[in-house]
Amino acid sequence: MTENSTSIGNRPNAGVSALKGRTGAGAPAETRGRTTIADGVVAKIAGMAAREVPGIHTLGGAMGRAFGAVRDRVPGTGSSVTQGVKVEVGERQTAVDLDLVVEYGVSIVDVAGDVRSNVIGAVERMTGLEVVEVNIAVDDVHLPDEEDESASGEGRVK
Incomplete structure (x- = not known):
């Protein structure tokens, strides 16, 4: 077997990552050069994928959510997709x-498993990176009668 072939269907460069790349006239176009993916890109993908899972109320610890609520009230800024995500x-x-x-009432174990699966699938599909681990910290349970500070539009003090 030559350096440019693998046992996967004997296709040239079948095992070469598009992220690492190869050079030269004989290399396929998708492997010529190098692709770099910023931490923020992976964080956005992971944040969106986690939020898609039923049973997730929001992402972020108490302090991060407090800062996020303040940031959301500033004109021209939106909620951060990467809040509660580190990569x-x-x-x-x-x-x-x-x-x-x-959310209160959901199985935390099941939700955590669903989040892991969704995040791994989205990140690997969109970036080509291998996700080696997804660590989850459940910081709070949102009760049905709790009102979101950011959704109410008013603070406690007038």
């Missing part, structure tokens, strides 16, 4: 840490 990105792998607030 480490290498050349071919990434790790994700999430701070979650779940």
